[in-house]
Structure formats: C-alpha cells, structure tokens
Amino acid sequence: FTTLLGAESLPFIGIWPTSFHDVAVMVGVGLIGGVAQVLMTRAFTLAPVSVVGPFDYTAMLWAVGIEAVVLGVLPTQAVVTGSAIVIASGLYILYREARVAK
Numbered sequence: 001f002t003t004l005l006g007a008e009s010l011p012f013i014g015i016w017p018t019s020f021h022d023v024a025v026m027v028g029v030g031l032i033g034g035v036a037q038v039l040m041t042r043a044f045t046l047a048p049v050s051v052v053g054p055f056d057y058t059a060m061l062w063a064v065g066i067e068a069v070v071l072g073v074l075p076t077q078a079v080v081t082g083s084a085i086v087i088a089s090g091l092y093i094l095y096r097e098a099r100v101a102k
Contacts, residue, residue: 050097054090061087 017023
C-alpha cells in the first residue's frame, strides 16, 4: 500500500539518482532495511514479544545517534523526553512480564 501511494507521488516530487554511487546507496539501504525487517519478523515468531520488543526501541537511539553524527543535528528536549518514556515503558513491561512468567 505504501509503495503504491509513494509511486503516485513519484512523478511530482521524485528525483532520479545522478550517479552510480547514489544508486548503490539506495540499493544498499533497501537491502539492509529489507533484511532487517525479515530478521525482526522472524525474531517475533521465535521469542515472546516482551523479550524482542525492547530491542525494537533501540531503533530510536540509532536514529538519533546517526542524525547527530551524520547531519550534526542534536535531539531536542521533546525527543529525549519522549524516547526516555517509550524506552522506560518497554523495559518496565519486560520486567513485569518476566516476573509474571515466574
């Protein structure tokens, strides 16, 4: 569904890659993202959500870290606070589920 909606807007806002490097980066990002999605889906089928879920929260940390290093943009207070709340909630759920399982 997302691909179809994105393809609709492509003629109006799309920018063609201008070099082999651009194409290689796009293909690399697509492959890495696809493999990551398959592996995360597989992890959710093999382990309880309460165990795998918190690892998904590290995506926020990676995004903020990469943005800071590559783009030089530091996170705002709202991003730090929101991320802390989401991560703390996930860790609490993991802790609670581990206690219930005992």
